[in-house]
Amino acid sequence: xxxxxxxxxxxxxxxxxxxxxxxxxxxxxxxxxxxxxxxxxxxxxxxxxxxxxxxxxxxxxxxxxxxxxxxxxxxxxxxxxxxxxxxxxxxxxxxxxxxxxxxxxxxxxxxxxxxxxxxxxxxxxxxxxxxxxxxxxxxxxxxxxxxxxxxxxxxxxxxxxxxxxxxxxxxxxxxxxxxxxxxxxxxxxxxxxxxxxxxxxxxxxxxxxxxxxxxxxxxxxxxxxxxxxxxxxxxxxxxx
Amino acid sequence: xxxxxxxxxxxxxxxxxxxxxxxxxxxxxxxxxxxxxxxxxxxxxxxxxxxxxxxxxxxxxxxxxxxxxxxxxxxxxxxxxxxxxxxxxxxxxxxxxxxxxxxxxxxxxxxxxxxxxxxxxxxxxxxxxxxxxxxxxxxxxxxxxxxxxxxxxxxxxxxxxxxxxxxxxxxxxxxxxxxxxxxxxxxxxxxxxxxxxxxxxxxxxxxxxxxxxxxxx
Numbered sequence: 303x304x305x306x307x308x309x310x311x312x313x314x315x316x317x318x319x320x321x322x323x324x325x326x327x328x329x330x331x332x333x334x335x336x337x338x339x340x341x342x343x344x345x346x347x348x349x350x351x352x353x354x355x356x357x358x359x360x361x362x363x364x365x366x367x368x369x370x371x372x373x374x375x376x377x378x379x380x381x382x383x384x385x386x387x388x389x390x391x392x393x394x395x396x397x398x399x400x401x402x403x404x405x406x407x408x409x410x411x412x413x414x415x416x417x418x419x420x421x422x423x424x425x426x427x428x429x430x431x432x433x434x435x436x437x438x439x440x441x442x443x444x445x446x447x448x449x450x451x452x453x454x455x456x457x458x459x460x461x462x463x464x465x466x467x468x469x470x471x472x473x474x475x476x477x478x479x480x481x482x483x484x485x486x487x488x489x490x491x492x493x494x495x496x497x498x499x500x501x502x503x504x505x506x507x508x509x510x511x512x513x514x515x516x517x518x519x520x521x522x523x524x525x526x527x528x529x530x531x532x533x534x535x536x537x538x539x540x541x542x
Numbered sequence: 543x544x545x546x547x548x549x550x551x552x553x554x555x556x557x558x559x560x561x562x563x564x565x566x567x568x569x570x571x572x573x574x575x576x577x578x579x580x581x582x583x584x585x586x587x588x589x590x591x592x593x594x595x596x597x598x599x600x601x602x603x604x605x606x607x608x609x610x611x612x613x614x615x616x617x618x619x620x621x622x623x624x625x626x627x628x629x630x631x632x633x634x635x636x637x638x639x640x641x642x643x644x645x646x647x648x649x650x651x652x653x654x655x656x657x658x659x660x661x662x663x664x665x666x667x668x669x670x671x672x673x674x675x676x677x678x679x680x681x682x683x684x685x686x687x688x689x690x691x692x693x694x695x696x697x698x699x700x701x702x703x704x705x706x707x708x709x710x711x712x713x714x715x716x717x718x719x720x721x722x723x724x725x726x727x728x729x730x731x732x733x734x735x736x737x738x739x740x741x742x743x744x745x746x747x748x749x750x751x752x753x754x755x756x757x758x759x
Binding site for chain 2: 387452
């Protein structure tokens with residue numbers, strides 16, 4: 303589903319990603335953990351071209367991101383993204399937030415989209431909030447709307463960039479619950495997160511990044527209970 | 543001499559006529575100036591250095607030269623080159639030039655303040671640049687600039703009084719005329735101040751109400 307080979311990313315002279323390689327299969331849930339500044343968010347943002355790729359290859363669901371004739375919009379429609387700060391459109395009601403991209407970008411008929419949007423809202427537990435503005439929602443509710451908005455484009459991969467880091471502790475659970483259900487339904491997910499509990503419980507695989515490289519890559523039990531690398535051990539002892 | 547408004551009553555139609563001209567030139571130069579300001583803002587935000595330079599210079603000059611001097615340059619100065627503009631056109635041009643620079647700065651500040659996350663979210667959903675601007679940036683940007691734009695209109699309306707010095711018969715010019723005919727100086731300018739004040743406050747209140755109605759989010 304996702305193939306990354308020797309991915310490098312630099313901002314001027316500062317090299318943030320120093321050769322990332324990995325394969326992510328369909329329906330896999332991968333959690334990317336690591337200290338801040340390790341490049342994990344940059345790695346995620348390269349996967350839907352929010353950051354340009356300096357060198358290396360990334361192929362997602364058949365789209366080669368290095369291709370000059372690449373249809374960027376088509377890739378992004380295929381790859382949903384959820385942000386730390388939710389980034390809902392503040393001037394649109396919840397339902398409009400979910401419908402805008404399917405209607406305006408994918409050119410789907412309004413009536414069908416509307417029905418689907420309401421279904422998605424129900425799925426994230428916010429059926430009653432279709433007609434309110436995002437400002438009337440808690441952070442956790444906004445994030446669940448943001449997940450529904452991304453899902454409305456029928457993506458084959460979902461990227462989560464620290465989806466719970468900006469939330470009040472009591473609203474984190476609902477968001478993780480929605481993500482867990484999504485994982486169970488077989489969505490391919492790449493999650494940058496500090497939620498070690500979620501990574502351990504839901505992820506098929508955990509990638510530990512530090513200093514712009516993948517230090518360790520394995521199943522959660524291996525990484526959390528029996529980390530091989532000293533840097534992984536040091537990081538885990540600090541966060542848990 | 544005591545306070546006496548009676549002498550002014552016959553002149554009220556004249557003052558209201560002046561007020562009408564003041565509003566009229568303010569509205570016109572606000573519209574023209576906003577268009578100019580939009581282009582100046584776009585030029586300043588553009589990729590081309592020459593455009594950025596021209597726009598930046600324009601904004602700098604306007605913000606550092608008195609409006610009255612610009613008006614003199616246009617009305618008196620240009621005659622030296624055979625360009626004879628009437629007071630109305632001179633005023634419209636001077637106010638438009640002035641307003642355009644401030645509008646450019648208001649637009650810049652307002653649109654730069656739109657969270658960049660909205661742009662990223664739109665891109666991530668597959669929107670192209672035009673769609674991103676149209677659906678994610680435009681309305682939050684308008685909300686950001688709305689209060690400053692109405693405030694700028696009020697300032698422009700008050701600044702339009704400078705046109706009195708080139709004999710455009712707007713409110714202040716009419717006040718000067720009524721003053722010289724009645725010699726009721728304090729009364730004349732109090733009435734004038736009141737007229738300016740009422741129009742400005744109505745605009746300010748209207749703007750606040752409009753903001754509440756337009757932006758319910």
